[in-house]
Amino acid sequence: MSEIKYEQEGIVFDIQRYSIHDGPGIRTIVFLKGCPLACRWCSNPESQKAEPSLFFQKANCVKCGKCKEVCPTGAISPENPAFIDRSKCISCGTCANVCAYGALTMKGRSMTVWQVMQELQKDATNYRRSGGGITLSGGEPLVQSDFALELLKACKDKGWSTAMETTGNVPQEVVERVMPYVDHALVDLKSIDPAVHEKNTARPNRLILENAIRISKLSGNTAVRVPVIPGVNDNPAAIAAIAQFAKLMHGVETVHLLPYHRFGENKYALLGRDYPMGDTPALAGAKAEALKLVVEGQGLRCLIGG
Incomplete structure (x- = not known):
């Protein structure tokens, strides 16, 4: 492993401790600013811009x-x-x-790798006892690829498990440079249909799907996560298509269905923005259970939630 640049700076908007839903064991999640997508249901709208x-x-x-x-x-x-x-x-x-x-x-505030590591060190005992570690999230953590890389290297140097939630909507070379340092990749897939994807995220999905394959080759373990959104992909055909694509990825055994919720709605008002999903209700539990059967019908393990 090359020398770690502890002075490398990034923009962090939250550090969440004691998570049990974003990788194995007890984890600390580091949320990084910046995302190339504009998902209508985004529950972290403060993460979308790169600056605070x-x-x-x-x-x-x-x-x-x-x-x-x-x-x-x-x-x-x-x-x-x-x-x-x-x-x-x-x-x-x-x-x-x-x-x-x-x-x-x-x-959002500027932090060095060294400063983040000082925060993460507080939970080192939890990582060791539970088999947990750190998870990079966002936003899209690969947007800040230099910072993400150095932070991951520093965590690996400590012997901590690393995970990342990513859409993979970044250049191929970024994926190839960073993902070898990720033990558990949580790849976010919204839709296989390019028109549906672009309509609801403002970006095409070709690069995302190509990088999903690359990520599954480079990371030690990969799972697919699907935000299930009413009127977007909450139907058997859409979920089956994602499950079929997941089977083309390397070593993917589990798909997580993440039912749409409105928990981030208040943040839009705090940013002076209208909530893009209007009055769309949260996804019903019965519908999520029915879609779980669709995934399992493709021979994959399926979990509802993170």
């Missing part, structure tokens, strides 16, 4: 005016119905720094 994002919690605002005074672009105005003119906001964080009430907060 500004949240505004209206209920916490006392209208003290300090944020308006320090904003360098004049993006903040109490007279503005949305309070923040997002077309002017440069997400510099100056306003959040002077907000004493938590109305303005930044999601």
Whole structure:
């Protein structure tokens, strides 16, 4: 393994500890900013842009005016119905720094590999006892490929298990450079139909499907994860097509069906955005169970949830 660049920087928007759903054992998930897709159901919209994002919690605002005074672009105005003119906001964080009430907060901060490792080290005992480790998520962690690579190398140097949630929508060379350091790949597939995929994610799926095959060759263990979305892929034909593709991948034995939920809806309001899924209800448990049978009918193990 080449020398680890502990000074390599990345933009991290969350570190979640004690996860049991994103790889084996007890894991710590490091969420990285940036994603090339724009999935309508995305539950982490703050992850989509590569730079830090500004949240505004209206209920916490006392209208003290300090944020308006320090904003360098004049993006903040109490007279503005949305309070923040997002077309002017440069997400510099100056306003959040002077907000004493938590109305303005930044999601995403620059961290070095060394700083992240200091956080991960706190859970090292859990990794050892449970067979767990760290999982990179996002966003799309491969967008920050240099940072992801160095962080994975540092974790491997500690003897920790590594995992990554990825759509694979990045250049082939990125996959080939990073994935050999991933023990458990969780490949996210939405639809095999290119028109359906592009309509709902704003990107075609050819590269994603090609890289799914590559990832399954390079990673030690690969599972397929499918967000099951009403009106998009919540039907037997769509799920069967994904299961059939999973069988073409190398060593894939398990497909996870992730039923659509609305848990991230409030984040859109915090970002000054409308929720793209409107009033679409959460996926019914009975439908998820029926689709599980479709996957199992293709000879694959199927789990509902992470």
